[in-house]
Amino acid sequence: MQNNKPEKSVIIVGGGWAGLTCATELVRLGYKITLLESARQLGGRARRIAFDDQSVDNGQHIFIGAYRETFSLLKSLNISLTNTLDRRPLNLLFQYCGGKKFNLRLPALITPLNLFVGLLSAKGFSMKDKMRALVFGLKLFSNSLFQENDISVSELLNKERQTENNIKALWEPLCLASLNTPIDEASARVFVRVLHDTFCRSQKDADMIIPKVDLGILLPDPASDFIEQHGGTIHLSKRVTSININQRHITDVSCDNETFKADHVVLALPPHACLPLIKDHPALHDIAYNLNSFSYNPIVTAYVKYPASVRPNQPIQAMLGTTSQWVISRDVAGQPGLIAVVISGPGPHMQLDNEQLEVTIKSELANCFPHWPQADSIKIIREKRATYSCRVGIDLLRPDNKTRINGLWLAGDYTKTFYPATIESAVLSGKHTAEQINLT
Ligand SMILES: Cc1cc2nc3c(=O)[nH]c(=O)nc-3n(C[C@H](O)[C@H](O)[C@H](O)COP(=O)(O)OP(=O)(O)OC[C@H]3O[C@@H](n4cnc5c(N)ncnc54)[C@H](O)[C@@H]3O)c2cc1C
Structure with missing residues:
Protein backbone atom coordinates (compact mmCIF):
# COMPACT_ATOMS: atom_id res chain seq x y z
CA MET A 1 0.00 0.00 0.00
CA GLN A 2 1.75 3.17 -1.19
CA ASN A 3 1.39 6.52 0.55
CA ASN A 4 0.43 9.70 -1.27
CA LYS A 5 2.89 11.65 0.92
CA PRO A 6 6.01 13.09 -0.76
CA GLU A 7 8.81 10.50 -0.67
CA LYS A 8 10.68 10.64 2.62
CA SER A 9 14.01 9.05 3.32
CA VAL A 10 14.80 6.78 6.27
CA ILE A 11 18.14 5.39 7.39
CA ILE A 12 17.90 2.15 9.28
CA VAL A 13 20.95 1.30 11.34
CA GLY A 14 21.15 -2.45 11.97
CA GLY A 15 20.04 -5.31 9.74
CA GLY A 16 18.74 -7.70 12.39
CA TRP A 17 15.10 -8.81 12.35
CA ALA A 18 13.90 -5.49 13.82
CA GLY A 19 15.74 -3.38 11.21
CA LEU A 20 14.69 -5.66 8.35
CA THR A 21 11.04 -5.58 9.43
CA CYS A 22 11.08 -1.81 9.70
CA ALA A 23 12.76 -1.46 6.29
CA THR A 24 10.32 -3.89 4.66
CA GLU A 25 7.27 -2.10 6.05
CA LEU A 26 8.59 1.33 5.05
CA VAL A 27 9.56 0.48 1.46
CA ARG A 28 6.09 -1.01 1.10
CA LEU A 29 4.71 2.39 2.13
CA GLY A 30 6.87 4.17 -0.46
CA TYR A 31 9.73 5.44 1.73
CA LYS A 32 13.27 5.64 0.42
CA ILE A 33 15.30 3.31 2.63
CA THR A 34 19.01 3.04 3.27
CA LEU A 35 19.95 0.20 5.60
CA LEU A 36 23.41 0.24 7.19
CA GLU A 37 24.67 -2.98 8.75
CA SER A 38 28.07 -3.31 10.40
CA ALA A 39 28.43 -7.05 9.80
CA ARG A 40 29.14 -8.73 6.48
CA GLN A 41 25.71 -10.34 6.54
CA LEU A 42 22.17 -9.51 7.58
CA GLY A 43 20.23 -11.23 10.36
CA GLY A 44 22.02 -10.02 13.51
CA ARG A 45 21.50 -12.43 16.37
CA ALA A 46 19.35 -14.70 14.19
CA ARG A 47 21.58 -15.49 11.24
CA ARG A 48 22.87 -18.43 9.24
CA ILE A 49 26.35 -19.86 9.68
CA ALA A 50 28.18 -22.78 8.11
CA PHE A 51 28.96 -26.07 9.87
CA ASP A 52 31.09 -28.28 7.59
CA ASP A 53 29.03 -28.52 4.41
CA GLN A 54 25.73 -27.65 6.12
CA SER A 55 23.93 -24.41 6.91
CA VAL A 56 22.85 -23.96 10.52
CA ASP A 57 22.12 -20.88 12.63
CA ASN A 58 24.17 -18.97 15.18
CA GLY A 59 21.80 -20.53 17.72
CA GLN A 60 18.93 -22.98 17.38
CA HIS A 61 15.80 -20.82 17.30
CA ILE A 62 12.37 -22.08 18.34
CA PHE A 63 9.22 -20.12 17.56
CA ILE A 64 5.77 -20.61 19.05
CA GLY A 65 2.36 -20.24 17.46
CA ALA A 66 1.89 -16.92 19.27
CA TYR A 67 4.46 -15.21 16.99
CA ARG A 68 1.64 -13.57 15.05
CA GLU A 69 3.58 -10.55 13.79
CA THR A 70 6.45 -12.73 12.60
CA PHE A 71 4.13 -14.98 10.59
CA SER A 72 2.28 -12.01 9.18
CA LEU A 73 5.58 -10.44 8.06
CA LEU A 74 6.74 -13.68 6.42
CA LYS A 75 3.40 -14.07 4.64
CA SER A 76 3.58 -10.48 3.40
CA LEU A 77 6.87 -11.44 1.71
CA ASN A 78 5.16 -14.43 0.06
CA ILE A 79 7.10 -16.90 2.18
CA SER A 80 5.24 -20.17 2.53
CA LEU A 81 4.92 -20.93 6.24
CA THR A 82 4.26 -24.59 5.46
CA ASN A 83 7.47 -24.95 3.47
CA THR A 84 9.66 -23.09 5.91
CA LEU A 85 8.33 -23.95 9.38
CA ASP A 86 7.74 -27.29 11.11
CA ARG A 87 4.69 -26.69 13.29
CA ARG A 88 3.28 -29.17 15.82
CA PRO A 89 0.91 -29.01 18.77
CA LEU A 90 2.75 -28.53 22.06
CA ASN A 91 4.20 -31.81 23.30
CA LEU A 92 6.97 -31.27 25.83
CA LEU A 93 9.07 -34.08 27.21
CA PHE A 94 11.27 -33.24 30.21
CA GLN A 95 13.53 -35.96 31.49
CA TYR A 96 16.20 -36.58 34.08
CA CYS A 97 18.98 -38.56 32.45
CA GLY A 98 18.01 -42.23 32.73
CA GLY A 99 15.39 -41.28 35.31
CA LYS A 100 12.03 -39.65 35.75
CA LYS A 101 10.15 -38.30 32.73
CA PHE A 102 7.49 -35.61 32.57
CA ASN A 103 5.32 -35.07 29.54
CA LEU A 104 2.90 -32.23 28.85
CA ASP A 207 2.29 -24.75 18.89
CA MET A 208 6.02 -25.43 18.85
CA ILE A 209 7.74 -24.37 15.66
CA ILE A 210 11.20 -25.22 14.33
CA PRO A 211 12.39 -23.47 11.17
CA LYS A 212 12.90 -26.01 8.35
CA VAL A 213 15.27 -23.66 6.56
CA ASP A 214 18.19 -21.66 7.87
CA LEU A 215 17.27 -18.29 9.36
CA GLY A 216 18.91 -16.48 6.43
CA ILE A 217 16.46 -18.08 4.00
CA LEU A 218 13.58 -17.35 6.34
CA LEU A 219 13.85 -13.55 6.53
CA PRO A 220 17.11 -11.77 5.64
CA ASP A 221 17.31 -13.14 2.05
CA PRO A 222 13.69 -12.45 1.01
CA ALA A 223 13.55 -9.17 2.95
CA SER A 224 16.71 -7.82 1.34
CA ASP A 225 15.40 -8.80 -2.13
CA PHE A 226 12.11 -7.05 -1.35
CA ILE A 227 13.81 -3.91 -0.03
CA GLU A 228 16.11 -3.64 -3.07
CA GLN A 229 13.31 -4.40 -5.55
CA HIS A 230 11.39 -1.48 -4.00
CA GLY A 231 14.26 0.95 -4.49
CA GLY A 232 15.91 0.57 -1.07
CA THR A 233 19.68 0.31 -0.63
CA ILE A 234 21.50 -2.04 1.73
CA HIS A 235 25.11 -1.46 2.75
CA LEU A 236 26.92 -4.26 4.56
CA SER A 237 30.13 -3.77 6.59
CA LYS A 238 29.04 -0.19 7.39
CA ARG A 239 29.34 0.55 11.09
CA VAL A 240 27.62 3.75 12.14
CA THR A 241 29.95 5.60 14.49
CA SER A 242 27.90 8.71 15.29
CA ILE A 243 24.52 10.32 14.83
CA ASN A 244 24.27 14.04 14.26
CA ILE A 245 21.57 16.18 15.80
CA ASN A 246 20.83 19.83 15.15
CA GLN A 247 18.31 21.64 17.35
CA ARG A 248 16.43 18.51 18.31
CA HIS A 249 16.31 17.19 14.74
CA ILE A 250 18.33 14.26 13.47
CA THR A 251 20.30 15.34 10.42
CA ASP A 252 22.56 12.46 9.45
CA VAL A 253 24.64 9.52 10.58
CA SER A 254 28.34 8.93 10.04
CA CYS A 255 30.31 5.79 9.26
CA ASP A 256 34.04 6.54 9.48
CA ASN A 257 34.44 9.18 6.75
CA GLU A 258 31.07 8.80 5.05
CA THR A 259 27.86 10.61 5.95
CA PHE A 260 24.28 9.54 5.19
CA LYS A 261 21.44 12.08 5.39
CA ALA A 262 17.74 11.30 5.81
CA ASP A 263 14.47 12.62 7.23
CA HIS A 264 14.35 9.80 9.80
CA VAL A 265 16.92 7.53 11.43
CA VAL A 266 15.97 4.25 13.10
CA LEU A 267 18.55 2.75 15.44
CA ALA A 268 17.62 -0.95 15.24
CA LEU A 269 20.43 -2.02 17.55
CA PRO A 270 20.76 -3.86 20.84
CA PRO A 271 21.07 -1.51 23.86
CA HIS A 272 24.87 -1.90 24.16
CA ALA A 273 25.35 -0.86 20.51
CA CYS A 274 22.81 1.96 20.72
CA LEU A 275 24.28 3.49 23.88
CA PRO A 276 27.55 4.91 22.42
CA LEU A 277 25.57 6.61 19.64
CA ILE A 278 23.10 8.43 21.91
CA LYS A 279 24.89 8.98 25.20
CA ASP A 280 26.38 12.41 24.42
CA HIS A 281 23.10 14.06 23.43
CA PRO A 282 21.49 15.79 26.44
CA ALA A 283 17.92 15.14 25.23
CA LEU A 284 18.69 11.41 25.17
CA HIS A 285 20.34 11.16 28.59
CA ASP A 286 17.35 9.51 30.25
CA ILE A 287 17.22 6.77 27.60
CA ALA A 288 21.01 6.35 27.76
CA TYR A 289 20.79 6.01 31.54
CA ASN A 290 18.27 3.18 31.21
CA LEU A 291 20.16 1.43 28.41
CA ASN A 292 23.25 1.47 30.58
CA SER A 293 21.32 -0.56 33.17
CA PHE A 294 20.66 -3.47 30.79
CA SER A 295 22.68 -6.61 31.40
CA TYR A 296 23.01 -9.62 29.12
CA ASN A 297 22.82 -13.40 29.24
CA PRO A 298 24.52 -15.95 27.02
CA ILE A 299 23.12 -18.85 25.00
CA VAL A 300 25.35 -21.73 23.97
CA THR A 301 24.34 -23.96 21.07
CA ALA A 302 26.25 -27.15 20.30
CA TYR A 303 25.56 -28.77 16.95
CA VAL A 304 26.41 -32.45 17.31
CA LYS A 305 26.68 -34.57 14.19
CA TYR A 306 25.65 -38.23 14.43
CA PRO A 307 25.12 -40.77 11.67
CA ALA A 308 21.89 -40.01 9.78
CA SER A 309 20.21 -42.99 11.46
CA VAL A 310 19.91 -40.94 14.69
CA ARG A 311 16.39 -39.59 14.35
CA PRO A 312 14.73 -38.92 17.74
CA ASN A 313 10.93 -39.42 17.72
CA GLN A 314 10.47 -36.21 19.62
CA PRO A 315 11.98 -33.20 17.79
CA ILE A 316 12.30 -31.15 21.00
CA GLN A 317 13.05 -32.52 24.44
CA ALA A 318 14.28 -30.98 27.65
CA MET A 319 17.04 -32.54 29.76
CA LEU A 320 16.81 -31.97 33.51
CA GLY A 321 19.70 -31.91 35.97
CA THR A 322 22.36 -31.65 33.24
CA THR A 323 24.34 -28.80 31.70
CA SER A 324 22.61 -29.54 28.37
CA GLN A 325 19.06 -28.21 28.56
CA TRP A 326 17.31 -28.80 25.25
CA VAL A 327 17.96 -31.40 22.58
CA ILE A 328 16.51 -30.49 19.21
CA SER A 329 16.58 -32.73 16.19
CA ARG A 330 17.50 -30.98 12.93
CA ASP A 331 15.80 -33.81 11.05
CA VAL A 332 12.86 -31.44 10.51
CA ALA A 333 15.28 -29.10 8.72
CA GLY A 334 16.35 -31.91 6.37
CA GLN A 335 19.50 -32.60 8.42
CA PRO A 336 19.01 -36.12 9.84
CA GLY A 337 21.56 -37.03 12.50
CA LEU A 338 22.26 -33.40 13.36
CA ILE A 339 21.29 -32.52 16.93
CA ALA A 340 21.26 -29.02 18.42
CA VAL A 341 21.91 -28.87 22.15
CA VAL A 342 20.91 -25.57 23.72
CA ILE A 343 22.10 -24.14 27.04
CA SER A 344 20.31 -20.92 27.94
CA GLY A 345 21.32 -18.38 30.53
CA PRO A 346 24.41 -17.94 32.69
CA GLY A 347 26.02 -20.80 34.61
CA PRO A 348 29.27 -22.58 35.44
CA HIS A 349 29.40 -23.95 31.86
CA MET A 350 30.54 -20.50 30.72
CA GLN A 351 33.80 -21.07 32.65
CA LEU A 352 34.58 -24.17 30.57
CA ASP A 353 36.61 -23.87 27.39
CA ASN A 354 35.17 -25.35 24.20
CA GLU A 355 37.04 -28.63 24.58
CA GLN A 356 35.73 -29.14 28.13
CA LEU A 357 32.22 -28.17 27.10
CA GLU A 358 32.34 -30.61 24.18
CA VAL A 359 33.32 -33.43 26.53
CA THR A 360 30.51 -32.51 28.95
CA ILE A 361 27.84 -32.34 26.26
CA LYS A 362 28.95 -35.51 24.48
CA SER A 363 29.04 -37.51 27.72
CA GLU A 364 25.61 -36.20 28.81
CA LEU A 365 24.15 -37.20 25.45
CA ALA A 366 25.81 -40.61 25.68
CA ASN A 367 24.29 -41.13 29.17
CA CYS A 368 20.83 -39.91 28.29
CA PHE A 369 20.61 -41.56 24.87
CA PRO A 370 22.69 -44.73 25.31
CA HIS A 371 21.32 -46.25 22.08
CA TRP A 372 22.83 -43.45 19.95
CA PRO A 373 26.19 -44.21 18.31
CA GLN A 374 29.23 -42.00 18.93
CA ALA A 375 29.03 -38.46 17.64
CA ASP A 376 31.10 -37.69 14.52
CA SER A 377 31.78 -34.01 15.18
CA ILE A 378 30.58 -31.08 17.24
CA LYS A 379 30.53 -27.31 16.81
CA ILE A 380 30.01 -25.00 19.75
CA ILE A 381 28.68 -21.49 19.30
CA ARG A 382 28.69 -19.14 22.25
CA GLU A 383 26.64 -15.98 22.00
CA LYS A 384 27.77 -14.11 25.11
CA ARG A 385 25.21 -11.33 24.76
CA ALA A 386 22.48 -13.45 23.21
CA THR A 387 19.68 -11.53 24.92
CA TYR A 388 19.28 -8.85 27.53
CA SER A 389 18.58 -10.23 30.97
CA CYS A 390 14.81 -10.14 31.36
CA ARG A 391 15.05 -9.46 35.06
CA VAL A 392 12.66 -8.02 37.64
CA GLY A 393 11.71 -4.44 36.76
CA ILE A 394 12.94 -4.67 33.15
CA ASP A 395 9.72 -3.14 31.77
CA LEU A 396 10.65 0.16 33.44
CA LEU A 397 13.91 0.35 31.49
CA ARG A 398 12.53 -0.40 28.04
CA PRO A 399 12.27 2.68 25.81
CA ASP A 400 9.49 3.69 23.42
CA ASN A 401 10.27 3.68 19.72
CA LYS A 402 9.85 7.44 19.51
CA THR A 403 12.56 9.62 21.09
CA ARG A 404 12.66 13.31 22.05
CA ILE A 405 14.74 14.00 18.94
CA ASN A 406 12.56 14.59 15.89
CA GLY A 407 13.16 11.90 13.32
CA LEU A 408 15.16 9.62 15.65
CA TRP A 409 13.60 6.25 16.48
CA LEU A 410 14.64 3.15 18.40
CA ALA A 411 13.74 -0.39 17.36
CA GLY A 412 14.90 -3.78 18.58
CA ASP A 413 13.77 -6.65 20.78
CA TYR A 414 14.50 -4.60 23.95
CA THR A 415 12.12 -1.72 23.19
CA LYS A 416 8.72 -1.50 24.85
CA THR A 417 6.98 -4.47 23.25
CA PHE A 418 6.46 -6.15 26.63
CA TYR A 419 7.76 -9.46 25.23
CA PRO A 420 11.16 -10.90 26.16
CA ALA A 421 14.11 -10.80 23.75
CA THR A 422 12.67 -12.86 20.92
CA ILE A 423 12.18 -12.76 17.19
CA GLU A 424 8.56 -11.74 17.78
CA SER A 425 9.62 -8.80 19.92
CA ALA A 426 12.16 -7.67 17.29
CA VAL A 427 9.57 -7.92 14.49
CA LEU A 428 6.91 -6.16 16.56
CA SER A 429 9.27 -3.29 17.37
CA GLY A 430 10.26 -2.88 13.71
CA LYS A 431 6.65 -2.86 12.62
CA HIS A 432 5.52 -0.38 15.31
CA THR A 433 8.38 1.95 14.45
CA ALA A 434 7.44 1.92 10.75
CA GLU A 435 3.79 2.62 11.62
CA GLN A 436 4.73 5.56 13.84
CA ILE A 437 7.06 7.04 11.22
CA ASN A 438 4.24 6.83 8.72
CA LEU A 439 1.96 8.76 11.07
CA THR A 440 4.34 11.76 11.29
C1 LIG B 1 21.84 -18.07 20.36
C2 LIG B 1 20.51 -17.39 20.32
C3 LIG B 1 19.34 -18.14 20.41
C4 LIG B 1 18.10 -17.51 20.38
N1 LIG B 1 16.97 -18.27 20.42
C5 LIG B 1 15.78 -17.69 20.20
C6 LIG B 1 14.61 -18.48 20.06
O1 LIG B 1 14.65 -19.70 20.16
N2 LIG B 1 13.43 -17.84 19.80
C7 LIG B 1 13.36 -16.49 19.67
O2 LIG B 1 12.28 -15.97 19.39
N3 LIG B 1 14.46 -15.70 19.84
C8 LIG B 1 15.66 -16.27 20.09
N4 LIG B 1 16.78 -15.49 20.21
C9 LIG B 1 16.64 -14.02 20.28
C10 LIG B 1 16.51 -13.38 18.89
O3 LIG B 1 17.48 -13.88 18.00
C11 LIG B 1 16.70 -11.87 19.06
O4 LIG B 1 15.75 -11.40 19.99
C12 LIG B 1 16.52 -11.10 17.76
O5 LIG B 1 17.26 -11.67 16.71
C13 LIG B 1 16.96 -9.65 17.98
O6 LIG B 1 16.83 -8.92 16.78
P1 LIG B 1 17.15 -7.36 16.75
O7 LIG B 1 16.96 -6.92 15.35
O8 LIG B 1 16.39 -6.68 17.82
O9 LIG B 1 18.69 -7.20 17.18
P2 LIG B 1 20.02 -7.75 16.48
O10 LIG B 1 19.75 -9.07 15.88
O11 LIG B 1 21.09 -7.66 17.50
O12 LIG B 1 20.31 -6.73 15.28
C14 LIG B 1 21.12 -5.60 15.41
C15 LIG B 1 21.99 -5.47 14.16
O13 LIG B 1 22.71 -4.24 14.24
C16 LIG B 1 24.03 -4.44 13.77
N5 LIG B 1 24.85 -3.36 14.36
C17 LIG B 1 25.32 -3.27 15.63
N6 LIG B 1 25.98 -2.09 15.79
C18 LIG B 1 25.91 -1.43 14.60
C19 LIG B 1 26.38 -0.16 14.15
N7 LIG B 1 27.04 0.68 14.96
N8 LIG B 1 26.16 0.18 12.86
C20 LIG B 1 25.47 -0.65 12.02
N9 LIG B 1 24.99 -1.86 12.41
C21 LIG B 1 25.20 -2.24 13.69
C22 LIG B 1 24.36 -5.84 14.26
O14 LIG B 1 25.42 -6.39 13.51
C23 LIG B 1 23.03 -6.56 14.04
O15 LIG B 1 22.96 -7.12 12.75
C24 LIG B 1 18.04 -16.09 20.28
C25 LIG B 1 19.21 -15.33 20.19
C26 LIG B 1 20.43 -15.97 20.20
C27 LIG B 1 21.68 -15.13 20.07
Missing part, protein backbone atom coordinates in the same frame (compact mmCIF):
# COMPACT_ATOMS: atom_id res chain seq x y z
CA ARG A 105 0.81 -32.48 25.69
CA LEU A 106 -1.97 -30.14 24.72
CA PRO A 107 -4.98 -31.90 23.17
CA ALA A 108 -6.84 -30.40 20.20
CA LEU A 109 -9.46 -28.60 22.29
CA ILE A 110 -10.35 -24.95 22.53
CA THR A 111 -8.43 -22.70 24.92
CA PRO A 112 -8.30 -22.93 27.93
CA LEU A 113 -9.76 -26.46 27.92
CA ASN A 114 -6.67 -27.73 26.10
CA LEU A 115 -4.44 -26.38 28.88
CA PHE A 116 -6.57 -27.75 31.70
CA VAL A 117 -6.99 -31.21 30.13
CA GLY A 118 -3.30 -31.17 29.16
CA LEU A 119 -2.24 -30.38 32.74
CA LEU A 120 -4.56 -32.98 34.25
CA SER A 121 -3.36 -35.71 31.90
CA ALA A 122 0.34 -34.74 32.04
CA LYS A 123 2.63 -37.69 32.73
CA GLY A 124 5.10 -37.90 35.62
CA PHE A 125 3.35 -35.32 37.81
CA SER A 126 1.47 -36.27 41.01
CA MET A 127 -2.17 -35.29 41.53
CA LYS A 128 -0.98 -32.55 43.90
CA ASP A 129 1.38 -31.20 41.20
CA LYS A 130 -1.46 -31.20 38.70
CA MET A 131 -3.96 -29.48 40.97
CA ARG A 132 -1.48 -26.72 41.84
CA ALA A 133 -0.62 -26.27 38.16
CA LEU A 134 -4.31 -26.19 37.30
CA VAL A 135 -5.03 -23.43 39.82
CA PHE A 136 -2.06 -21.53 38.36
CA GLY A 137 -3.54 -22.05 34.87
CA LEU A 138 -6.97 -20.81 35.99
CA LYS A 139 -5.43 -17.68 37.49
CA LEU A 140 -3.43 -17.16 34.32
CA PHE A 141 -6.58 -17.39 32.25
CA SER A 142 -8.49 -14.98 34.48
CA ASN A 143 -5.59 -12.48 34.34
CA SER A 144 -5.11 -12.59 38.09
CA LEU A 145 -1.40 -13.41 37.90
CA PHE A 146 -0.44 -10.09 36.28
CA GLN A 147 2.00 -8.29 38.58
CA GLU A 148 1.43 -4.60 39.25
CA ASN A 149 4.75 -4.50 41.11
CA ASP A 150 7.19 -6.85 39.50
CA ILE A 151 8.63 -9.79 41.45
CA SER A 152 10.87 -12.66 40.41
CA VAL A 153 9.46 -15.77 38.78
CA SER A 154 10.61 -17.89 41.72
CA GLU A 155 8.79 -15.58 44.16
CA LEU A 156 5.66 -15.87 42.04
CA LEU A 157 5.90 -19.67 41.89
CA ASN A 158 6.38 -19.88 45.65
CA LYS A 159 3.51 -17.48 46.25
CA GLU A 160 1.33 -19.64 44.02
CA ARG A 161 2.45 -22.74 45.96
CA GLN A 162 3.89 -24.53 42.97
CA THR A 163 5.39 -27.91 43.86
CA GLU A 164 9.03 -28.80 43.34
CA ASN A 165 8.14 -31.01 40.36
CA ASN A 166 6.17 -28.19 38.75
CA ILE A 167 9.02 -25.77 39.26
CA LYS A 168 11.87 -28.06 38.22
CA ALA A 169 10.16 -29.96 35.41
CA LEU A 170 7.92 -27.27 33.95
CA TRP A 171 8.16 -23.62 34.95
CA GLU A 172 11.94 -23.34 35.35
CA PRO A 173 12.81 -24.81 31.93
CA LEU A 174 10.03 -22.77 30.29
CA CYS A 175 11.22 -19.57 31.97
CA LEU A 176 14.83 -20.13 30.96
CA ALA A 177 13.82 -21.01 27.41
CA SER A 178 11.54 -18.02 26.93
CA LEU A 179 13.26 -15.29 28.99
CA ASN A 180 16.85 -16.62 28.94
CA THR A 181 16.99 -15.56 32.58
CA PRO A 182 17.13 -17.79 35.70
CA ILE A 183 13.88 -17.91 37.70
CA ASP A 184 15.42 -16.17 40.74
CA GLU A 185 16.10 -13.08 38.62
CA ALA A 186 13.48 -13.30 35.88
CA SER A 187 10.59 -10.85 35.70
CA ALA A 188 7.28 -12.44 36.69
CA ARG A 189 5.44 -9.72 34.76
CA VAL A 190 7.08 -10.73 31.50
CA PHE A 191 6.83 -14.48 32.21
CA VAL A 192 3.12 -14.25 33.00
CA ARG A 193 2.56 -12.27 29.80
CA VAL A 194 4.38 -14.92 27.76
CA LEU A 195 2.43 -17.76 29.39
CA HIS A 196 -0.82 -15.87 28.95
CA ASP A 197 -0.28 -15.17 25.26
CA THR A 198 0.89 -18.75 24.68
CA PHE A 199 -1.81 -20.62 26.55
CA CYS A 200 -4.82 -18.35 26.95
CA ARG A 201 -5.65 -16.83 23.55
CA SER A 202 -6.01 -19.48 20.88
CA GLN A 203 -5.16 -23.16 20.80
CA LYS A 204 -2.61 -22.69 18.00
CA ASP A 205 -0.61 -20.10 19.95
CA ALA A 206 1.03 -22.88 21.97
